[in-house]
Amino acid sequence: MAPQGDVVLEVRDLVKHFPLTQGVVVKRQVGAIKAVDGVNFELRRGETLGIVGESGCGKSTLAKLLMALERPTSGSVKINGQDMSKLRGKELKAMRRNIQMVMQDPYTSLNPRMTVGDIIGEPYEIHSEVAPKGDRRKKVQELLEVVGLDPDHINRYPHQFSGGQRQRIGIARGLALRPDIIVCDEPVSALDVSIQAQVINLLERLQNEFNLSYIFIAHDLSVVRHISDRVAVMYLGKIVELGRDNEIYDGPTHPYTQALLSAVPVPNPEERDSRERIVLAGDPPSPANPPSGCRFRTRCWKAQDICAEEEPLLQIRPGSAHPSACHFAEAHDVVHAAG
Amino acid sequence: MTEMISTQSRPAGEAGRNYSGSLLEVDNLLVEFHTRQGVAKAVNGVTYSVDAGETLAVLGESGSGKSVTAQTIMGILDMPPGRITGGEIRFRGVDLLKLPEAERRKIRGAGISMIFQDALSALNPVFPVGWQIGEMFRVHRGTSRAEAKKKAIELMDKVRIPAAKQRVNDYPHQFSGGMRQRIMIAMAIALDPEILIADEPTTALDVTVQAQIMELLAELQRESNMGLILITHDLGVVADVADKIAVMYGGRIVEHASVHELYANPAHPYAKGLLESIPRVDQKGQELYAIKGTPPNLLRMPSGCAFHPRCPYRRDNCVTDVPPLYEVDGSRRSACHYWREVLDGTAG
């Protein structure tokens, strides 16, 4: 199942710290929000990497770093072997053709003063070398058709469409430059339940049709599992576990992954009393001041002294074939634990 | 604290005390909205009931009327543009819609209370949380300031806010999303209501925090035997906590059943479609089942059955005849002309 294609995206030791400053005239740095703090992964052609984690784990900052909307504090984002974080000006602009984005909220991600044709056609205006002027309208109409919208609606405005249709417009815009990679940041969570499946199907169809690679950021674990080949679990700026979808879902080794999976309500009332539930205490600590050693130790039931002293690295540990950042990594199937 | 509250007389008055029906009954409720573009029938004949200790899940997507029904029960519907054009809401047998505002205000909070999706905007940013929780006692019970503060701390303990004593004077923005939701729950249960309406209480929260909040609600319900109306669009949450479920679509209830019945064998094509569109492990790599089309526009409702443009079971009469809520068996209802086929699974 896992695609064997070439690596299109390689992220190495990616760090983004937002400085916290004090003082009105002379600003001095008093600390930093460690939004993304040493993230490594790669993505192959045609592959989908799911990224799950709760608010504040850094997944949205990661998306912005991948899109070069933020400059990393350190580390690299290589697209087809070229480090995007080092590029500027024309080179960066040319590079952007390879990576595009679908955003969460279809109501705020489209400029309300532009027609659908202008919105989907904007990529061609910015990268005029992609499509000659005369072709653009036709190309936009093709894109509308590809995402399942009526090509005749090219002159309409976003507010004349429903949420699901607007998300399709956003997808068409992301598709226009025929990128290798599309970063999907919670692409269905703002949509009505009955519309979500339509958009997921569309994303999957487009992936097959155009051999796209997806970074699929979401908090809905069942959706992530459905669409992803591999899944990375993030907690406080770090990936704590990374593996193929069935490795993560059937044999999670990191306590946080286990807690996350067990917290997801299963749409089956027959299982409600037999399911194992790990309810974590408290809230995640602030990314401005993460705990020493393992960042999860303050909420972890397995924590020992070593967890405070030594940071567990994301590596393959005995008893499991996929990397986990826990000193006491141990596979434990929480989803099927019903006995 | 509990003794004090239980000695208070129930605000619904003596008349309702010996009522033998359900604790709360919504009966054929009709609510309209008057907008510039026309009249929207947001709630179009909704009937449901909740008993003490029972959890009713109201499932639906945006525009289905689930929140408007709840706001009407609470008496917090904006009127205008909203207008109640028919039906009854009986609390202990007393029709709330006929009560004078002063009477209803007594029921709000003490008889029926409500928590919302967005705790940050539901709390007042300029007052400490303890003061806001204590206000329930000061306003409804005339409790002294010192006493109200003590009760606020007790309640914050009860909803498991750590270090309640130290945090009672903190302001809402100083709490995390999950903690704010707990504060709102503390306010809602302060007067020991008999019915708690939770309108998407965990939609804005992370899953691990959602699990905490749902556990807290279940525990509070067990302790006080409240009736709980859980308004949500999340099929997982419903399966986890609900006893019975009302599925709403286009301002109507389309299926009403016990949770076990509905998940095992839905009797309405919309409920069936929702359940089938949940990604399942064995469907990996396959196309998901998707309900086609888009949710209806309340200003231009389809004729006949509102779901007919999206329905795989559709026949000609679905376009013309509005289906009544057919009795499937016992308390089970389905608003589909062809519910038998839906139950049998012979897709059209």
Added chain:
Amino acid sequence: MSDPTALQPGPVTTDAQATTESQATAPVGKPSSLWSDAWHELRRKPLFIISSVLLLVILVMAAFPQLFTSVNPEWADLKKSLQPPSSEHIFGIDIQGRDVFARTIYGARTSILVGVLATLASTLIGGLFGIVAGYLGRWADTLISRFAEIFLGLPYVLGAIIVLSTLAPVSSDPSRLRIMVIVILVMALLGWPILMRISRSAILAVKHSDYVMAARGLGASPMRIVFRHLLPNALAPIIVVATITVGSYIGVEATLSFLGVGLRSPVISWGLAISEHANYLRTAPHALLFPAAFLSATVLTFVMLGDAVRDALDPKLR
């Protein structure tokens, strides 16, 4: 969630043949931009209709005063000085023996010209600085904002008196055009910070929206982001404030003229007329009240128009 008032005039699903994927259904109606929606909204507002009819009258008055009066505003007959309204001179005669009606009609041009041009100038200056401050942020924002605050700190009328009495001393005798240009520039100079602040905050409000992020992700240039994405979405509050500003500038012009540092004879202006007759309010109220009424009506017209436009453009209504 279920607020039907939040529903857009959206699609109606009619055709069940549509496949799962091509669920696009025809939205009812023609393509309509938010601007045209606002226009439809405006056309039905009584406040807008009244104020725009009034504005039209004022504008025609300013452009073609001959249509309203055949009397030459320069005509004077000192013998008739301060005569009350009569059938011959419906607004009466002023202190110099001139026809009040004719001078009031002709005064509209000056007031409109000064109000509109001063607004235009301060909107251009303020808008430009506001866009730069809002878009660039950081030091540019700090610099521009502090600079604007210096101007805002000056008492408007006092500042105008000082600058005007320096640039065009009472003893000097500047030409009509020159004095008008000076007055307009001084008003713009002192008024731009208000429009700068409005446009800055309007830009800030849309700067972080998702569609701007999407455009940046596409590699859009700063020019494209400002002119295609920021400005069209930030224009509404600027238009509203500018409209109201026209009204208040007309009032300011009258104030300055009244104080003797603004326009001066031979320019015909409502402010001047008020100034010249302030001492005759008891004996000949008509010479002051008629131009004052026109002045108030004009100021009110612009304020009403601004209010109506604000209601129509308010995004909360859609």
